[in-house]
Amino acid sequence: xxxxxxxxxxxxxxxxxxxxxxxxxxxxxxxxxxxxxxxxxxxxxxxxxxxxxxxxxxxxxxxxxxxxxxxxxxxxxxxxxxxxxxxxxxxxxxxxxxxxxxxxxxxxxxxx
Amino acid sequence: xxxxxxxxxxxxxxxxxxxxxxxxxxxxxxxxxxxxxxxxxxxxxxxxxxxxxxxxxxxxxxxxxxxxxxxxxxxxxxxxxxxxxxxxxxxxxxxxxxxxxxxxxxxxxxxxxx
Numbered sequence: 588x589x590x591x592x593x594x595x596x597x598x599x600x601x602x603x604x605x606x607x608x609x610x611x612x613x614x615x616x617x618x619x620x621x622x623x624x625x626x627x628x629x630x631x632x633x634x635x636x637x638x639x640x641x642x643x644x645x646x647x648x649x650x651x652x653x654x655x656x657x658x659x660x661x662x663x664x665x666x667x668x669x670x671x672x673x674x675x676x677x678x679x680x681x682x683x684x685x686x687x688x689x690x691x692x693x694x695x696x697x698x699x
Numbered sequence: 700x701x702x703x704x705x706x707x708x709x710x711x712x713x714x715x716x717x718x719x720x721x722x723x724x725x726x727x728x729x730x731x732x733x734x735x736x737x738x739x740x741x742x743x744x745x746x747x748x749x750x751x752x753x754x755x756x757x758x759x760x761x762x763x764x765x766x767x768x769x770x771x772x773x774x775x776x777x778x779x780x781x782x783x784x785x786x787x788x789x790x791x792x793x794x795x796x797x798x799x800x801x802x803x804x805x806x807x808x809x810x811x812x813x
Contacts (some may be wrong), residue, residue, distance in 0.1 A: 630805040630806055631801075633801070636800060675742060687732070687736075687792075687794070688801060689746075690743065692741075692742070693743070695742075
């Protein structure tokens with residue numbers, strides 16, 4: 588069966604520090620992968636998506652970047668965190684037949 | 700731009716009663732997919748129900764059903780026989796057929812009371 592792993596679950600980082608959030612998928616090949624951010628009291632905002640290794644599309648210009656070094660691995664990074672980067676980050680993978688996404692359990696990031 | 704609007708930030712319902720959550724969307728596409736996701740306090744996003752725009756019949760999954768009005772661009776979720784475990788944030792989402800990017804509404808927080 589297909590599963591998606593996301594870690595860490597919780598992270599507290601100082602302003603100006605780097606960030607690396609990892610997401611891996613099992614049980615499927617060549618998945619479409621997505622990073623979403625959910626700010627407090629708001630909906631989900633698509634940050635990045637990837638349709639293959641090394642292929643990254645950015646939806647919102649910002650302080651974050653994404654990489655896909657392997658088929659089933661998706662990484663969200665920042666060189667220097669801002670206070671505004673705080674939020675709940677969700678990784679998801681989708682099929683190509685529009686059956687919606689399967690989400691990871693999320694990472695709660697607090698920048699202090 | 701394609702948008703999804705959920706006009707009810709919060710709703711409450713008594714256990715065993717029925718509640719309807721509203722969702723409207725804006726698109727010029729003719730083929731697309733609509734979804735309702737549930738996010739309980741654990742924050743895990745769970746797919747509740749899915750509707751294909753080219754299908755006239757409203758989707759149903761056990762106690763969950765939708766009222767899909769394509770001309771009105773409306774996609775409401777009805778929860779029958781509400782249970783305490785239905786307490787969660789509910790997100791409406793839209794996916795055009797030409798892309799596989801989900802566009803989410805801002806969510807409705809549902810509280811089920813005993």
